[in-house]
Amino acid sequence: MKNIFQEAATTLDVPSVQEWKENNGKVVGYTCSFMPVEPYYAAGILPLRLRGINASGMEIADSYYGPFVCSFPKALLQAAGTGKYAFLDGVVLSNGCDTLRRLDDCWRKMGQDIKGSLPTWHYYLDVPHKPDGHAFDWYVNQIRKMMAAIEKQFDVTITDEGLGHAIKEQNKVRRLLWKLEELRRKDILKVTGSEAYAAIIAGTVMPRDIYAGHLADLLEEIQNRTVDVALNRKKLFLSGSVCDDSGLINLIEQSDAVVAGENLCFGVRDDGDIVSETGDPVAALAAKYLSGSVCPRMMGWYQSRSAGIMNRIKSVHADGVILQNIRFCDLHGSENGLFEGDLEKNALPSLRIEREYGPLTESGRLRMRVDAFIEQLSSGNKTK
Numbered sequence: 001m002k003n004i005f006q007e008a009a010t011t012l013d014v015p016s017v018q019e020w021k022e023n024n025g026k027v028v029g030y031t032c033s034f035m036p037v038e039p040y041y042a043a044g045i046l047p048l049r050l051r052g053i054n055a056s057g058m059e060i061a062d063s064y065y066g067p068f069v070c071s072f073p074k075a076l077l078q079a080a081g082t083g084k085y086a087f088l089d090g091v092v093l094s095n096g097c098d099t100l101r102r103l104d105d106c107w108r109k110m111g112q113d114i115k116g117s118l119p120t121w122h123y124y125l126d127v128p129h130k131p132d133g134h135a136f137d138w139y140v141n142q143i144r145k146m147m148a149a150i151e152k153q154f155d156v157t158i159t160d161e162g163l164g165h166a167i168k169e170q171n172k173v174r175r176l177l178w179k180l181e182e183l184r185r186k187d188i189l190k191v192t193g194s195e196a197y198a199a200i201i202a203g204t205v206m207p208r209d210i211y212a213g214h215l216a217d218l219l220e221e222i223q224n225r226t227v228d229v230a231l232n233r234k235k236l237f238l239s240g241s242v243c244d245d246s247g248l249i250n251l252i253e254q255s256d257a258v259v260a261g262e263n264l265c266f267g268v269r270d271d272g273d274i275v276s277e278t279g280d281p282v283a284a285l286a287a288k289y290l291s292g293s294v295c296p297r298m299m300g301w302y303q304s305r306s307a308g309i310m311n312r313i314k315s316v317h318a319d320g321v322i323l324q325n326i327r328f329c330d331l332h333g334s335e336n337g338l339f340e341g342d343l344e345k346n347a348l349p350s351l352r353i354e355r356e357y358g359p360l361t362e363s364g365r366l367r368m369r370v371d372a373f374i375e376q377l378s379s380g381n382k383t384k
Contacts, residue, residue, distance in 0.1 A: 172212060236319065
């Protein structure tokens with residue numbers, strides 16, 4: 001199972017996705033965790049989270065974005081422009097941040113310039129920056145509009161019954177992921193951060209049923225292990241900008257450390273992180289996906305978000321926290337400054353790092369800083 005998840009987490013050519021396509025299945029890519037996947041499964045479509053992990057340069061993306069922009073959406077655009085996502089039947093972009101919102105404009109323009117870079121169906125899902133009141137009702141309407149667009153484009157019907165079934169099946173996956181998180185909170189830690197995170201990332205690109213079966217097998221295997229992977233190693237918690245492969249965690253764990261938890265735009269946060277299975281299924285989706293405390297893009301929710309992350313840090317008994325942000329990521333860069341102060345008040349050592357996205361990360365410089373941080377933790381010195 002480890003190899004299956006590691007393969008899915010480190011390549012865009014995922015075998016189970018290729019098999020889905022060979023069986024005439026439709027695949028729609030999306031960019032942000034605020035996009036509900038259940039309507040796609042209810043329509044018999046595979047939702048696949050877009051990644052730029054194979055980007056080795058930015059020559060195409062720079063011509064549309066310019067150089068002084070977060071390298072995550074640029075890597076997505078670069079991957080699309082070089083044909084890495086030619087297999088998609090559609091793509092849904094949303095305003096996770098201003099730069100991701102601009103990806104919609106840039107990709108559409110690139111589609112005019114580079115033949116085959118724009119999928120047949122290109123949809124923009126606008127997500128509000130508040131989770132309650134009028135914003136909630138408005139987002140419910142946005143989901144309904146997206147569902148209508150899916151039905152029209154792919155000639156399908158999304159029924160309440162089908163949507164309810166998709167919610168139940170996706171909740172099963174979330175409960176399995178929560179079991180993985182519980183295992184990472186045990187006194188004896190039997191799974192490394194890189195292995196756990198590869199399994200988490202794989203769930204955003206593999207077909208749900210195949211993924212759930214492999215994840216259940218992995219959980220059973222982990223529980224039967226006897227080795228404590230954190231023995232004589234410092235436990236760290238990793239938070240900040242989106243990280244859609246296990247490369248950064250691998251880099252950290254090359255030092256005398258293990259990543260016992262993370263808050264990186266993927267996975268589940270607590271045992272209540274599921275969609276309600278009663279009432280209006282669309283409203284239930286909006287309530288879950290528009291949760292106010294999960295991302296700094298949501299206005300006025302910092303205190304709740306900080307408290308939630310702090311509880312998770314303490315639950316894994318972390319010795320220190322690494323706060324990272326992709327260069328030019330204003331949201332996480334600004335919030336990391338606030339959170340650093342909260343960590344200091346709680347006597348939790350932290351290290352702030354700024355990096356490029358994924359394959360563009362300057363690994364040597366970061367490894368040196370992480371090594372120094374671990375050395376300071378081992379010596380008992382407090383760091384900032």
